[in-house]
Amino acid sequence: MKRKKDTKNVLTHEEREFWEDVRRTQAETAPIPGIDFKALVAESSKTFWSIRKAQIERDKDLKKSLNFDQLKEMMPEEFAWTHFYSNQGDLRRGFAHAALRFFDPIREFFRDFATSTLPWAASLMLLIGAVLLMSRIGPIAQAVPSLTQGMSYFLAILFLSVAVYITIRFFWNPSGVSFMGLPELKNSTGALVGGLCGAVVVTVLFGYAAQQRNIVKTTRAEVGPLQEEIQLTNTVSKVTSLSDSVLADNKTGSLENKLDEQLKNIFPTERATLKKVQSSDDEVVYQLTQAALLSGSAMKLSFSKQKVDVTNDDGSGYRIMPLTLQDTKSNSASFSSGTTDNQKIDLHFSEDEAPQLSALLRAYQGRQMVVTYDVSSSTLVGLRSADNSKSDPFYYNGLYERVKQLSLKMDASKSAIVVAAQ
Amino acid sequence: MSRRTFKKDGTVKLQWDFIESNKRYDRILVATPLNPLMWFRKDKKEKKLSQKLDEIENRLADRYEGIMLQLLRKANIADDTLVRLIWSLARTKAMLARDKWAFPRVLWESYKEQAKVDDSMISVLRPKFMLRQFVDEIENSAHRDVLRALAYGSGNGSAFPKETFTMFNSALDSLHKELLQQSSSVDHMTDGTFRAGEIKTFRKPFVEYRDWLIKC
Numbered sequence: 001m002k003r004k005k006d007t008k009n010v011l012t013h014e015e016r017e018f019w020e021d022v023r024r025t026q027a028e029t030a031p032i033p034g035i036d037f038k039a040l041v042a043e044s045s046k047t048f049w050s051i052r053k054a055q056i057e058r059d060k061d062l063k064k065s066l067n068f069d070q071l072k073e074m075m076p077e078e079f080a081w082t083h084f085y086s087n088q089g090d091l092r093r094g095f096a097h098a099a100l101r102f103f104d105p106i107r108e109f110f111r112d113f114a115t116s117t118l119p120w121a122a123s124l125m126l127l128i129g130a131v132l133l134m135s136r137i138g139p140i141a142q143a144v145p146s147l148t149q150g151m152s153y154f155l156a157i158l159f160l161s162v163a164v165y166i167t168i169r170f171f172w173n174p175s176g177v178s179f180m181g182l183p184e185l186k187n188s189t190g191a192l193v194g195g196l197c198g199a200v201v202v203t204v205l206f207g208y209a210a211q212q213r214n215i216v217k218t219t220r221a222e223v224g225p226l227q228e229e230i231q232l233t234n235t236v237s238k239v240t241s242l243s244d245s246v247l248a249d250n251k252t253g254s255l256e257n258k259l260d261e262q263l264k265n266i267f268p269t270e271r272a273t274l275k276k277v278q279s280s281d282d283e284v285v286y287q288l289t290q291a292a293l294l295s296g297s298a299m300k301l302s303f304s305k306q307k308v309d310v311t312n313d314d315g316s317g318y319r320i321m322p323l324t325l326q327d328t329k330s331n332s333a334s335f336s337s338g339t340t341d342n343q344k345i346d347l348h349f350s351e352d353e354a355p356q357l358s359a360l361l362r363a364y365q366g367r368q369m370v371v372t373y374d375v376s377s378s379t380l381v382g383l384r385s386a387d388n389s390k391s392d393p394f395y396y397n398g399l400y401e402r403v404k405q406l407s408l409k410m411d412a413s414k415s416a417i418v419v420a421a422q
Numbered sequence: 423m424s425r426r427t428f429k430k431d432g433t434v435k436l437q438w439d440f441i442e443s444n445k446r447y448d449r450i451l452v453a454t455p456l457n458p459l460m461w462f463r464k465d466k467k468e469k470k471l472s473q474k475l476d477e478i479e480n481r482l483a484d485r486y487e488g489i490m491l492q493l494l495r496k497a498n499i500a501d502d503t504l505v506r507l508i509w510s511l512a513r514t515k516a517m518l519a520r521d522k523w524a525f526p527r528v529l530w531e532s533y534k535e536q537a538k539v540d541d542s543m544i545s546v547l548r549p550k551f552m553l554r555q556f557v558d559e560i561e562n563s564a565h566r567d568v569l570r571a572l573a574y575g576s577g578n579g580s581a582f583p584k585e586t587f588t589m590f591n592s593a594l595d596s597l598h599k600e601l602l603q604q605s606s607s608v609d610h611m612t613d614g615t616f617r618a619g620e621i622k623t624f625r626k627p628f629v630e631y632r633d634w635l636i637k638c
Binding site: 040 | 487
């Protein structure tokens with residue numbers, strides 16, 4: 001047993017040599033008295049960064065003052081900090097580093113730009129490019145009416161190209177020198193992803209809003225004129241009944257007082273805004289804005305003791321006034337104002353009504369009637385006896401018929417728009 | 423055979439962190455409002471990164487203490503100022519370094535430049551110096567510990583058992599495997615001290631590693 005144990009403890013030559021080497025290495029790697037290695041490293045770090053911070057502060061002051069004499073004096077210090085009294089390679093790099101920081105503010109600016117503003121700029125350009133491209137593709141095709149199609153394509157391609165170029169330069173630099181460090185890349189990846197997500201959301205919202213605007217715009221463009229015409233004829237219909245009392249009782253009382261009250265009843269405030277724009281003994285003029293009108297245009301209602309005018313913004317409109325029938329032809333009738341100037345007015349019949357009207361009016365030669373006519377086309381659209389009696393055998397008012405026809409046309413247009421939007 | 427990943431608490435990863443963190447810390451110090459990512463909460467970032475740097479440097483100093491002390495002894499230097507200057511220069515060089523593998527090279531060069539020693543005096547320790555980063559990457563903890571304790575002086579002074587010799591030889595095998603795994607980048611990592619083709623020619627019992635680690 002004892003011999004076995006001894007054999008086990010006997011070292012070979014190789015083992016002895018090994019242990020000798022280990023002992024020597026242990027001695028060489030053991031702490032040196034008076035040198036606390038880790039404390040010295042920590043201390044050097046503190047000293048290094050305090051020098052560096054002081055250097056940065058001096059740089060700031062120097063850049064503020066731009067004193068080149070002082071700058072020249074500072075160069076060796078900057079230089080010393082950078083290369084730490086070294087060999088030629090470091091000397092050159094140290095000098096380049098110092099010179100770069102002092103004399104190349106443009107490069108410094110772009111380094112800052114590349115690590116901060118660049119990702120956002122790239123995202124923004126992608127956003128604008130995508131919006132412009134989308135404005136020419138799909139349902140938002142008419143969303144950017146202010147730009148011509150060619151200009152939109154050009155801008156879209158330009159923005160996207162610049163964005164792609166910036167993105168490539170941002171992630172990869174063919175010169176081999178990293179455009180930016182890994183931490184900046186990590187930060188900027190978040191910024192890029194966030195920017196792109198934001199771009200997608202904004203693009204969708206922009207597209208939706210543009211689509212809605214487009215529908216409203218199309219509706220206004222297509223339905224607006226029809227609606228205005230309907231409102232005009234409706235208004236004329238309403239005013240016609242009012243005109244009867246105004247024109248019939250043209251001798252007594254204040255015109256203004258009578259109108260104010262009656263107009264409020266005809267045009268309730270929740271549906272229309274009535275504003276008096278002119279008032280005199282002879283004439284009262286109101287501006288009427290109706291809420292239902294898509295175009296938001298206003299009508300002018302002008303009441304005098306001789307006539308009532310209902311006029312659109314564009315000057316089209318109707319006039320209601322008492323006239324004396326002078327002569328009747330197959331497709332028109334000649335009226336006179338009956339006043340001192342005895343103004344003569346020729347009014348046309350609409351084609352489908354011409355035979356009937358021509359036959360009827362021949363029996364009413366020389367009688368005074370309340371006439372409603374289209375000012376721009378001088379077409380007769382309303383006619384009744386001046387005694388304001390609806391029981392009169394001659395009672396014609398084409399306005400009501402026109403309103404019905406126009407309503408049908410508008411419904412057809414609306415249906416067409418709904419189908420187009422879907 | 424080539425492996426790209428390194429241990430989270432390994433020396434290689436620490437070296438990368440040292441270079442990146444020093445560069446980043448300097449950039450935070452000089453950041454202007456033109457760089458909002460750095461400028462935003464600058465003081466807080468500066469403080470946080472300073473603490474991180476202290477920790478990294480402390481751990482790196484711990485890893486390289488043994489071999490650095492051996493280098494100082496080789497050159498008969500016992501000057502604490504020199505240690506400070508070596509690390510300051512290494513930090514400066516790290517900030518100017520163009521790649522993340524640069525730490526062993528800049529520390530070695532900093533030592534050489536500050537100690538002003540003849541290359542022939544210390545060149546025998548260069549392979550051992552460069553091998554330090556691979557020791558922590560060894561998967562087998564017993565092998566890792568035995569190399570650290572015997573070659574890099576991180577033992578607690580207690581006597582080694584007789585089996586240590588066998589364990590050390592097995593550890594050399596593990597170290598060799600580790601170098602083979604990093605063969606694609608070993609040249610870069612060691613600043614040309616080791617070449618992939620040369621390592622592949624080493625055979626058991628790996629006397630080359632033994633000579634570098636404990637004979638020099």
